[in-house]
Amino acid sequence: MTKPRVRFAPSPTGALHIGGVRTALYNYLFAKQQGGAFILRIEDTDQNRYVPGAEKYIIETLRWVGLIPDEGVDFDGAYGPYRQSDRKEIYQKYARELVTRGRAYYAFDTPEALEVRRAAEENFTYNHLTRGGLTNSLTLPAAEVQHRLDAGEPCVIRLLVEPGQAIRINDLIRGEVVFQSSELDDKVLLKADGMPTYHLANIVDDHLMAITHVIRGEEWLPSTAHHVLLYEGFGWQDTMPQFAHLPLILKPVGNGKLSKRDGAKFGIPVFPLEWKGATPEDSFSGFRDTGFLPEAVINFLALLGWHPGGEQEIFSLNELIAAFSIEHISKGGARFDYEKARWFNQKYIQAADNGVLATHIRPLAEAKGYRVSDAYLAQVAGLMKERVTFLPDFVEVGYYLFESVRVYDAEALHKKWNTGLSPVFEDLTDLVATFEPFNGVALEEAVKNFISAKGLKPGDVLPLLRLALAGTMKGPAIFDMAEALGQDETAERLRRFVAYAGKNAESAVNG
Ligand code: GLU
Numbered sequence: 001m002t003k004p005r006v007r008f009a010p011s012p013t014g015a016l017h018i019g020g021v022r023t024a025l026y027n028y029l030f031a032k033q034q035g036g037a038f039i040l041r042i043e044d045t046d047q048n049r050y051v052p053g054a055e056k057y058i059i060e061t062l063r064w065v066g067l068i069p070d071e072g073v074d075f076d077g078a079y080g081p082y083r084q085s086d087r088k089e090i091y092q093k094y095a096r097e098l099v100t101r102g103r104a105y106y107a108f109d110t111p112e113a114l115e116v117r118r119a120a121e122e123n124f125t126y127n128h129l130t131r132g133g134l135t136n137s138l139t140l141p142a143a144e145v146q147h148r149l150d151a152g153e154p155c156v157i158r159l160l161v162e163p164g165q166a167i168r169i170n171d172l173i174r175g176e177v178v179f180q181s182s183e184l185d186d187k188v189l190l191k192a193d194g195m196p197t198y199h200l201a202n203i204v205d206d207h208l209m210a211i212t213h214v215i216r217g218e219e220w221l222p223s224t225a226h227h228v229l230l231y232e233g234f235g236w237q238d239t240m241p242q243f244a245h246l247p248l249i250l251k252p253v254g255n256g257k258l259s260k261r262d263g264a265k266f267g268i269p270v271f272p273l274e275w276k277g278a279t280p281e282d283s284f285s286g287f288r289d290t291g292f293l294p295e296a297v298i299n300f301l302a303l304l305g306w307h308p309g310g311e312q313e314i315f316s317l318n319e320l321i322a323a324f325s326i327e328h329i330s331k332g333g334a335r336f337d338y339e340k341a342r343w344f345n346q347k348y349i350q351a352a353d354n355g356v357l358a359t360h361i362r363p364l365a366e367a368k369g370y371r372v373s374d375a376y377l378a379q380v381a382g383l384m385k386e387r388v389t390f391l392p393d394f395v396e397v398g399y400y401l402f403e404s405v406r407v408y409d410a411e412a413l414h415k416k417w418n419t420g421l422s423p424v425f426e427d428l429t430d431l432v433a434t435f436e437p438f439n440g441v442a443l444e445e446a447v448k449n450f451i452s453a454k455g456l457k458p459g460d461v462l463p464l465l466r467l468a469l470a471g472t473m474k475g476p477a478i479f480d481m482a483e484a485l486g487q488d489e490t491a492e493r494l495r496r497f498v499a500y501a502g503k504n505a506e507s508a509v510n511g
Pocket residue numbers: 008009010011043198202215216217220
């Protein structure tokens with residue numbers, strides 16, 4: 001059996017939507033499972049919609065999530081060039097060939113003339129019903145057509161759609177889908193400026209790049225009817241790829257397609273990376289800058305419309321490759337469940353190696369001006385990873401591992417502190433400042449002995465010790481924190497705390 005060749009073919013018209021990343025992922029999984037090729041093709045023939053920076057964004061996204069193309073723009077490959085704007089001449093040649101084969105024709109109608117028709121006739125379409133009355137190579141004498149072409153008169157090439165045909169597609173997800181050719185328009189294939197439309201370029205490239213399977217979003221299903229006619233027109237039906245149209249991604253609330261505006265509306269990322277557009281409305285946050293691990297994003301996206309059955313939810317990329325199958329992709333839309341994305345991120349952070357987490361935390365710590373060693377960052381990772389959802393939480397929620405406590409939880413302080421504790425905490429500070437060897441286990445034993453020697457209970461002292469170190473009742477185990485902070489800092493925090501509590505917890509004494 002030949003190995004599959006699949007392509008991810010985004011148009012660089014802005015930030016790549018997270019749904020596009022899912023399309024890339026499913027293509028990648030399908031190819032890798034069968035030892036095939038995953039190709040990145042940039043479909044940039046629509047100059048009006050071209051956005052600078054969008055191609056770079058696509059490539060950076062694929063690299064970030066680890067879906068590395070075997071061939072494509074920015075990658076090698078024997079079927080290039082892989083950017084459609086670099087293939088212009090190829091499409092012109094094939095468009096003319098289709099005319100020669102009697103499956104396409106030249107149309108000389110000016111945009112203005114068509115505008116007049118559209119204004120006069122509601123639902124005007126260029127098709128088998130109207131083309132006989134329009135200015136094209138089907139209605140003009142051959143000599144005149146040649147004359148107009150020789151004179152360089154602007155014209156387009158349109159697909160000749162014959163009515164009365166049933167066009168059948170065996171979609172790998174949807175089963176048989178039938179379109180009636182009588183309902184289709186004569187799509188423009190080559191524009192007056194010599195650029196191909198999406199339909200022509202897409203089919204010519206899928207053919208020349210020997211694509212075996214087209215896996216793409218559901219919104220392209222209607223276009224497939226024209227695509228089948230193109231394959232037939234060129235005589236390529238025997239090597240026509242198989243189609244699989246992926247379900248829509250729905251809004252978090254479950255109804256309607258997830259749109260780029262939903263990010264701002266629901267306060268969640270719907271793009272992989274941050275995108276700085278020309279205006280604030282066109283600028284978006286992404287999963288990466290929100291603090292997702294790429295592995296979590298991949299796992300989340302994989303299950304957005306696909307599940308192999310069974311209970312397993314955590315899948316590494318390799319496990320996804322092994323488990324993936326088109327049969328288990330659902331037909332119905334998949335709700336963009338952001339809570340689930342957060343859950344995946346928590347799970348992946350918890351399971352990550354502390355050293356790896358340290359490399360993710362380093363830039364975040366540096367941005368805040370924290371100067372710490374890799375070893376310390378790995379320690380912080382270990383202390384905090386059960387308590388965070390996003391990577392920035394390490395330096396935000398866990399800020400007290402990098403700088404002094406900013407605020408003490410007032411409620412906890414008032415509940416636990418009384419002036420009688422001042423001398424106890426002074427003695428405790430002395431103990432901490434001189435205790436050897438300064439490690440968590442030994443210190444814990446010593447402090448517990450100290451507490452009972454004072455005739456107190458652990459519950460009288462330990463919550464306050466926690467407040468002294470972190471300011472909050474939540475957070476890592478007290479003595480692990482103390483060990484990470486080190487002897488001097490731990491003692492210093494106790495001193496500061498005693499001074500603060502003495503001044504600020506008066507109400508506890510009076511009340
Ligand atoms: N350029 C199209 C897009 O932006 C590709 C559709 C397809 O995969 O055929 O989604």
